Amino acid sequence: MDKLIKIETIFSPTSVDELGMRGKNVVIIDVLRASTTICTALQNGAREIIPTADIENATKIWSNLSPDSRLLGGERAGKMIDGFNLGNSPTEYTPEKVGGKTIVFTTTNGAGTVYKCRYASNALIGTFVNLSAVVQTMVNIGGSWTILCSGRQGSFSMEDAACAGMIIQKARDASDLETDDAGKTAVVLFRSFRGNILNILKRSEHGRYLISIGFAHDLEVCASVDSVPVVPGVDGSGIKLNQNNLVVNG
């Protein structure tokens, strides 16, 4: 309880670059839906996720992979990309589809944010579905952490900020904690919803957009706290399960 951890929170990745994140401990959040999809894919047996910001690059990386174990996943405007195998709904990433596969993954916000963290010391993928496991890993490692919200097209997004707030509150229960103006605001935002995570997602701009294009069920999946208790970590150019710090069943 006396171990001090320091958490800074960044609400949008626009001001962040690879060199600024170098050597840091980072938790990357994209609640709707990249973080949730990455957790689900890895829990369901995907070998690796390779995130990339643009479609052209995704296709190029994919074309160099072994044909029997590669998949292309991701979205633009929330929808599956033409010619891809999977969209960005976590419900698509079943064991049957992703088991043993390498998934090249491109999304509007989260995938690019992950790419900016490729020189970090520890870069974990965090969201509501693996929240306790991520907090436990942060507390175990200790030191200074940056929570990097993916936001939405360079702007603030409420669901990512509220998730940051829940992480900070939970980390504070487990250790001494120092945080910044953004972190304090994230906690205030999270608390204002009185534990109703689904309501955060339903009220957010991006949540309302996803409902409008038919993904209301995904909001329930993404709001289910600790339902996918894995800790994906950025490892070189890919995202894999963080074996050292993996916390099974919370």
Added chain:
Amino acid sequence: MDKLIKIETIFSPTSVDELGMRGKNVVIIDVLRASTTICTALQNGAREIIPTADIENATKIWSNLSPDSRLLGGERAGKMIDGFNLGNSPTEYTPEKVGGKTIVFTTTNGAGTVYKCRYASNALIGTFVNLSAVVQTMVNIGGSWTILCSGRQGSFSMEDAACAGMIIQKARDASDLETDDAGKTAVVLFRSFRGNILNILKRSEHGRYLISIGFAHDLEVCASVDSVPVVPGVDGSGIKLNQNNLVVNG
């Protein structure tokens, strides 16, 4: 009461540039202390404030102005710049010192943010000391507005976000209003302080820094709602009192 205004809120100017702000209606916030100092200077008779992001440029502009009516003001790390006439404390900008003067003004955050808004349709300087006058002007003009927080060295700052929240709440009392995730979060943050503006400033990172370098009194000045009821507007390269929309005594 049926007039609809739309407000988006941007917590840090790093993702914003001159072209993105062109043609928009903007309220620029830098509570500690540039916005407050600008309001005070203009209320106390300064003819114009010319904001600029760097010291070199400030000195160059100043050297071309008439020697009997020019002043150099601003700060770095909160302190007056060597060779300048004024720092960034609103208490320095008395009628005796600034009456009739053009002030070339460079600060770490706010001055650069103002410069990014030089092609906006309406760019107003807003903070707690002129809050009601700014809201009244926004409601009178109507349409879509961007609240642009100056933040602190590219990061989120609590006092600017909370001020945005108070503006949105007050605008909502006066008209139908639509806002975004950031605006809703700003309102939640503002409300969490239950109207104690000074406490917002005292708890903020920048407020605590200013107290540490001897400017505790400035926090009280900057927290005094509607004490300087003027509406400074960006007009070409300078900031002047917004004559058309000037609301005297709230």
